[in-house]
Structures are given as structure tokens and as C-alpha cells.
Amino acid sequence: MSPARIVFLAALLALGVSCRSGPPPAIDPAFAASVPPGATILAGVHLDRVRASPLYRQLPAAASGFLDSLGQARSVLVASDGVRYLALTTGEVPPGFTALGPGVGGTGSPDWLRAASTRGNTVTNALLAPAGPVAASADIWLAAAGRANLPLSGNGENLNNLLHSTQYATLSVRLTDGVALQVVGLCPGPEPARHLEETVRAFIGIGAGASARQPGISGLLRRIRVTRDGSAVHVVLFAQAAELLTVLKLLGIGS
Numbered sequence: 001m002s003p004a005r006i007v008f009l010a011a012l013l014a015l016g017v018s019c020r021s022g023p024p025p026a027i028d029p030a031f032a033a034s035v036p037p038g039a040t041i042l043a044g045v046h047l048d049r050v051r052a053s054p055l056y057r058q059l060p061a062a063a064s065g066f067l068d069s070l071g072q073a074r075s076v077l078v079a080s081d082g083v084r085y086l087a088l089t090t091g092e093v094p095p096g097f098t099a100l101g102p103g104v105g106g107t108g109s110p111d112w113l114r115a116a117s118t119r120g121n122t123v124t125n126a127l128l129a130p131a132g133p134v135a136a137s138a139d140i141w142l143a144a145a146g147r148a149n150l151p152l153s154g155n156g157e158n159l160n161n162l163l164h165s166t167q168y169a170t171l172s173v174r175l176t177d178g179v180a181l182q183v184v185g186l187c188p189g190p191e192p193a194r195h196l197e198e199t200v201r202a203f204i205g206i207g208a209g210a211s212a213r214q215p216g217i218s219g220l221l222r223r224i225r226v227t228r229d230g231s232a233v234h235v236v237l238f239a240q241a242a243e244l245l246t247v248l249k250l251l252g253i254g255s
Contacts, residue, residue: 030090044075044138047067047074054241071095084112179237223237
């Protein structure tokens, strides 16, 4: 399993989100300068905060193992276009990563890693603008262009269908004593947003009915709240820490 996929799966543990204006963007300038212009998915983890969370050891082995392999790095950002990827870290450079500058490490597809090492990107990635406010308020975050395909399987593939209805979507994670998930999708206009809202509500209703014999999943689905604000659709879920694995199963990434 690639580092890009693992970080994206970890991001989908989503314990909190904010799409509102907040502190200045928290994406390290060294990261921003190295993000390939062609990346359609950005995901980041503030590792110090995640390691301090009581939920850290409840992560699936693949996700926690990857994060453990980053050693004493303070943060990681992964960029991908669905085929190529670039992982960047700040703090202590992890084993297997290339030192790209003082306290910055990188690994990934050769051409993207080479461009990052030489600061060869002359065009700023458009996702950095919506990703900045989310990263500023999150422990774990993700921003994806509407044309992107997240590396998911099973029920998670439905998320790609919904993503394709947006211009872009953001997700952020704040580790608390529970699991609070909110995904924000920005649509091309109010009418596409209304259609997306209705589609999400329909999926939730169908899923809750089909999962009636699985009270954990059915209960989570019925607690999802969907709202629309102009061209933006917000999907919010709060779950208890003990329900973390059920959240993963709901997303099609748990085992």
C-alpha cells in the first residue's frame, strides 16, 4: 500500500473539519513551493497532535505503521494526481526520505521528487488556496479537486462519485474524545449544490435501510447531518471514540 493511499485513508478517519476563515494557512512554505501543479489531491497530518491522541493506537495497522515509520517528523503532506505522488515531511527526516533542505524530507515519484528538490515548480497548485484554511485548523486534512479519484474501494467508491459533482472538496480532522466528520463540497453553483445535497441524503437513507441488521452502521448513518449554504454542501457526523472502527467500515476502508 502506497504512502499516499495510507495518508488519505487516515484522513478519512475525520475527527473534525472547518471551512470557515481562520488563522493564516498552516501549510509550510517549503511544502507549498514543492507541491506539483498537476496534483489533484493534497492531504496532510500534524503528526505531533495525532501521536498525542488517545485514538492513535486505534488506527488500522497499515495506517499507524506508516505514521510510525515517519519517526520524529512533525508533519507530513502528500500530493497525488492518482498515479504519481510526493510525500514531504518537516522535522527529522525519516529513513528512506531524501533531505530536500533544512528539516525537510521527501519521497515519491522520481519526476515529482526531482522537481521538489530543485524547487522546479514554477506554477502554484490551485488546491493550496482552499487547503490552507482547512490545514490551519486541523490535525489531519484533505483537499481534492472535483475531477480527482480518491484511492478508495468498496463503499468508498461512492465518495468519488460525489466528489465529481464538485469543483473541489475539503475535509479536516481534529482529534478529540470522539469522531466528528465533516466534508465540505463546493459546487459550480446553487443548483448543482441542491442536486448534490439531495443525492447525499438519498445515499444516506438507502444505506441506513440496507444496514438495518447492522445497528452500528445504521445508527451512524442516521446521525449524519447534511446542510447546504449557497454552492457549498456540508456533511457532518459525530461518533464516539469506540465507534472509530465502525466509521472506517462505513467508509469502506475498515477490516
